[in-house]
Amino acid sequence: MHRTYIRTPAHFYRVSLHTATDNMTLALVPDENNATLIAHLLNEHYGVRKDEHITVSTTVIRHEDERTSGQVVLSSD
Secondary structure: OEEEEEEOOOEEEEEEEEOOOOEEEEEEEOOHHHHHHHHHHHHHHOOOOOOOEEEEEEEEOOOOOOOOOOEEEEEEO
């Protein structure tokens, strides 16, 4: 049996759309450059209204002090 371990990153970059009444997560991206590119493309082509704006912020998905390993095990039987 062969096992492959994939470590889930602890920090992701959240691309969010903020309106006057709501905040919506559009994407969770592990790479900062890709997150800013997504935000830039959405600002250009989404048609953001006057009271809306798209932001990129860091978010913690898995805390470093958690007892779990944070690894996903993929096994092929």
